[in-house]
Amino acid sequence: MSATGGLIDLAVPGVRGLQPYPPGKPIEELEREYGVQGAIKLASNENPLGPSPRVLAALERAAPAIARYPDGGGFALKNAIARHYGVDPECVTLGNGSNDILELAARSFAGVGDEVVFSEHAFAIYPIVTQAVGARAVVVAARHWGHDLDAMQRAVTARTKLVFIANPNNPTGTWLERVTLKRFLEEVPDRVIVVLDEAYFEYVDESSYPNGIKWIGEHPNLLVTRTFSKAYGLAGLRVGFGASSAALADLLNRVRQPFNVNSLAQVAALAALEDSDHLERACRMNREGMRQLTEGFRRLGLSFIPSVGNFVSVELPLPGREVYERLLRQGVIVRPLDNYGMPRHLRVTVGLPQENQRFLEALAKAIAASG
Numbered sequence: 079m080s081a082t083g084g085l086i087d088l089a090v091p092g093v094r095g096l097q098p099y100p101p102g103k104p105i106e107e108l109e110r111e112y113g114v115q116g117a118i119k120l121a122s123n124e125n126p127l128g129p130s131p132r133v134l135a136a137l138e139r140a141a142p143a144i145a146r147y148p149d150g151g152g153f154a155l156k157n158a159i160a161r162h163y164g165v166d167p168e169c170v171t172l173g174n175g176s177n178d179i180l181e182l183a184a185r186s187f188a189g190v191g192d193e194v195v196f197s198e199h200a201f202a203i204y205p206i207v208t209q210a211v212g213a214r215a216v217v218v219a220a221r222h223w224g225h226d227l228d229a230m231q232r233a234v235t236a237r238t239k240l241v242f243i244a245n246p247n248n249p250t251g252t253w254l255e256r257v258t259l260k261r262f263l264e265e266v267p268d269r270v271i272v273v274l275d276e277a278y279f280e281y282v283d284e285s286s287y288p289n290g291i292k293w294i295g296e297h298p299n300l301l302v303t304r305t306f307s308k309a310y311g312l313a314g315l316r317v318g319f320g321a322s323s324a325a326l327a328d329l330l331n332r333v334r335q336p337f338n339v340n341s342l343a344q345v346a347a348l349a350a351l352e353d354s355d356h357l358e359r360a361c362r363m364n365r366e367g368m369r370q371l372t373e374g375f376r377r378l379g380l381s382f383i384p385s386v387g388n389f390v391s392v393e394l395p396l397p398g399r400e401v402y403e404r405l406l407r408q409g410v411i412v413r414p415l416d417n418y419g420m421p422r423h424l425r426v427t428v429g430l431p432q433e434n435q436r437f438l439e440a441l442a443k444a445i446a447a448s449g
C-alpha cells in the first residue's frame with residue numbers, strides 16, 4: 079500500500095472522514111497529565127450521587143454468574159421496563175447505552191444516498207452515526223440555541239430516512255413543548271423514522287414537557303430512547319433502551335449484537351428502576367445545584383442558556399477552550415463546546431454542592447486571569 083493511501087482507502091467512504099466522539103476527560107488522565115490531585119469532573123453529565131445502594135447490592139449478588147452469557151433477550155429487564163412505562167415488552171429494545179439504540183436506528187434505516195435530519199448544536203452522536211452509515215447529514219440551523227422544528231420539517235425530503243430530536247437537547251439544555259412536538263409527529267411523513275432522544279427525561283420538571291413514550295401507539299415510525307446513564311447513575315455499565323412500535327423494535331433487534339447488554343448492566347438497571355427514592359434525591363439535588371450554578375453565573379455577570387437537564391452551558395468573555403484549559407490547571411474538568419459550533423461556551427454538569435462551589439471559584443479565577 080502507498081504511504082498516502084494505505085488502510086484509510088480501504089475504509090468505506092463515510093468512515094474515511096469520520097472524527098471520533100470526543101468524550102469528557104477522565105479524572106485519572108487529568109491528574110496524570112497536569113500533576114494535580116483531587117480533581118473533579120463535571121464534564122459528562124454523570125450523576126454526582128452515584129448509583130442507588132440497591133444497585134450495588136444487586137451487583138454483588140449477580141457477580142458470581144458472570145462466567146455465563148447474559149440473557150440475550152433481556153427478559154427480566156425488558157419486562158420491568160414495559161411495566162414501568164406501560165408498554166408491551168415487544169416494544170422495548172435494550173441497548174448498550176442509548177447510544178447503541180441511536181446507532182441501531184441509523185444502521186437499520188439509513189444508507190448511502192439517504193438523508194438524516196438533525197439540529198445544529200445537537201448531540202454529537204447524530205452526525206457520527208449518520209456519516210458512519212454513509213448517509214448525508216442535513217443540519218438545520220438552531221433557533222435560540224434549540225431545535226427549530228418548523229425548519230426541520232421543511233428540511234425533510236423524499237430522501238429523508240431519519241430525524242433525530244433531542245428533548246431536552248445536549249449540550250444546550252433547551253427543550254420542546256408537547257404541542258410543538260406532537261404537531262411535528264403529525265406532519266412528518268410516516269416513512270420517516272423519528273428518533274426522540276429523551277436521555278434527560280427524569281430531570282425535566284416542566285408541565286408542558288411531553289413523555290414521548292405515550293405516543294408510540296399512535297406513531298409506528300417513532301422511536302423514543304432513554305438511558306440509565308444519567309439520572310439513574312449507571313453510565314459506566316452502559317445500558318439504555320428504545321421504546322417504539324413492535325414492528326420498529328423487531329427491525330432494531332435484527333441488527334443489534336445478540337448480547338449487547340451485559341448481565342451486570344441488566345441486573346443493575348432492574349434494581350435502579352425499583353428505587354424511585356434514589357431517583358427523586360438525584361433530581362432534587364440537581365434542581366438545587368442548577369440554582370447554585372446559575373446564581374453563580376449571574377454574580378459573575380455571565381449569561382447562560384436556561385437548561386432543564388443536569389448540565390448548563392455558560393457563555394464566556396474569552397474562548398471556551400482557553401477557559402477550559404485554565405480550569406484543568408485548577409483540577410476542574412468541564413466540557414468545551416467548539417466541536418458543537420459553540421466556541422464561546424462551556425458546558426458544566428451539575429455536581430455535588432461543594433463541587434459546584436469549587437467550579438464557580440475556579441471559573442471566577444479563570445476569567446479574571448489576563449492572557
Ligand SMILES: *Cc1c(COP(=O)(O)O)cnc(C)c1O
Nearest residue numbers: 175176177201248277305307318
Ligand atoms: C448522554 C446522552 C445519551 C446517552 O448516552 P448513553 O450513555 O449511551 O445512554 C443520549 N443522548 C444524549 C442527548 C445524551 O446527552
